[in-house]
Amino acid sequence: MKIIENIPYGGIIHPNRCLDLYIPDKLNESISIAFLVHGGAWCTGDRKDLGPLATELANRGVVTATAGYRLTTKDGKSEIVAPMHTQDVADGLTMLHDRIKEYIHFQPSGVVLHGHSAGAHITGLISLQSGWVSDTVASWIKRNVSSEGIFCIEQLLKEYPSYGDWFLFHAFPDRSTWDRYSLYKKPFRKIPQTIVHSEQDSLLRYALSDEYFKHVSEIPGSDSHLLHGYDHDEVLQAKEFYDLLSGYFVLIQ
Numbered sequence: 001m002k003i004i005e006n007i008p009y010g011g012i013i014h015p016n017r018c019l020d021l022y023i024p025d026k027l028n029e030s031i032s033i034a035f036l037v038h039g040g041a042w043c044t045g046d047r048k049d050l051g052p053l054a055t056e057l058a059n060r061g062v063v064t065a066t067a068g069y070r071l072t073t074k075d076g077k078s079e080i081v082a083p084m085h086t087q088d089v090a091d092g093l094t095m096l097h098d099r100i101k102e103y104i105h106f107q108p109s110g111v112v113l114h115g116h117s118a119g120a121h122i123t124g125l126i127s128l129q130s131g132w133v134s135d136t137v138a139s140w141i142k143r144n145v146s147s148e149g150i151f152c153i154e155q156l157l158k159e160y161p162s163y164g165d166w167f168l169f170h171a172f173p174d175r176s177t178w179d180r181y182s183l184y185k186k187p188f189r190k191i192p193q194t195i196v197h198s199e200q201d202s203l204l205r206y207a208l209s210d211e212y213f214k215h216v217s218e219i220p221g222s223d224s225h226l227l228h229g230y231d232h233d234e235v236l237q238a239k240e241f242y243d244l245l246s247g248y249f250v251l252i253q
């Protein structure tokens with residue numbers, strides 16, 4: 001396995017607008033690649049947070065990219081606000097689609113997205129709404145896997161009022177746009193969604209994922225998995241989660 005770090009995805013130059021690429025020793029041209037998006041409430045986190053997961057996937061033969069994106073600062077004067085996080089990641093995914101061949105010498109037939117927490121909001125928007133990526137890139141996406149996801153800002157604020165001042169009002173200052181970025185809108189694309197959530201998540205309760213799954217279960221191939229015993233970020237270190245995620249790379253082609 002080798003890691004190629006800090007590949008800029010073009011356009012605006014910024015250290016976060018980069019991907020890290022985890023390349024297995026033996027490449028399997030018949031499986032999809034993975035594209036991972038970290039969480040941290042749009043204000044914190046780093047693509048390196050997903051290094052252990054990316055390393056594990058690459059050791060299991062999956063070419064894996066981790067995406068950085070610019071973050072909101074909580075000083076009240078951040079120029080980085082929604083929807084810039086999602087557009088950054090969409091730009092990164094587009095670059096990966098257009099340039100992956102330079103790194104692995106074949107064009108993979110598909111990509112599986114994974115987003116954790118706020119990252120799941122980002123990958124949810126990109127996979128289900130129109131406008132973030134071209135139709136060509138969208139048709140490359142075979143599935144989106146959400147772990148401990150956020151799906152609706154309005155609903156999250158209602159369930160957890162303290163999250164407003166903590167991060168929601170910083171990252172999404174324009175409340176008139178909240179509805180547009182809700183994943184409860186009618187999906188434009190029918191890309192299968194996998195919803196993973198641990199019952200012991202102390203930051204986001206399982207019931208929110210359970211309710212959201214009712215909404216996406218109309219998309220054929222969608223599924224959900226309730227895990228037990230992991231707190232919010234512990235899911236990302238769980239062998240059970242690695243096994244679950246790697247299962248989608250042998251099944252979907």
Ligand SMILES: N[C@@H](CC(=O)c1ccccc1NC=O)C(=O)O
Pocket residue numbers: 039040041042043044116117118119163166167203204
């Ligand atoms: N680490 C973040 C908090 C955070 O990540 C978070 C908190 C509550 C619910 C979800 C969270 N993360 C989602 O991406 C912070 O310190 O602002």
